[in-house]
Amino acid sequence: MQKLKHEQIQYIEFLSADIHRAKDFYNKCFGWRFTDYGPNYTAFEGDYVDGGFTTGEPINGTILVILYSANLEATRDKVLAAGGIIVQDIFSFPGGRRFQFTDPDGYELAVWSE
Known part of the structure; x- marks a missing residue:
């Protein structure tokens, strides 16, 4: 587990209608790895935040x-290929x-780059 940072996001929990689908989507887009804790919960661990x-x-x-x-266009392409829907294309x-x-569950997320 990463070092905890005071008053910073440490864990994000999502609801999912289909956990297998969510795991597949986030693994394809961002390479997230998962640990299952029974049929109704899976966790991911990241360098900066867990969830x-x-x-x-x-x-x-x-x-x-x-x-x-680090490469906004490549990440957008991976999101599209995995079945994500762009709701606001790249903007400055x-x-x-x-x-x-x-x-796939309808959650809206953003990806940023310098």
Whole structure:
């Protein structure tokens, strides 16, 4: 487990209508690795934040998770190839560029780069 940072995001938990589908999507897009804890929960461990997926009906709009990419276009292509839907294509903002997409459960996430 990574070193915990005071007052920083440490764990993100998603609801998923299909945990297997969520694992497949996030593995294909970002290389996340998962540990299953029974049929209704899977966890992922990252360098900067950990999280998990539990069985349930997704609720859109409750949180926007933002990921970093060193190659925004390549990451967008992987999201599309894995079945994600681009809801806001690459745009510039002060400090970088980003795009937003929905995953197979309908969650909206963003990916940014310098």
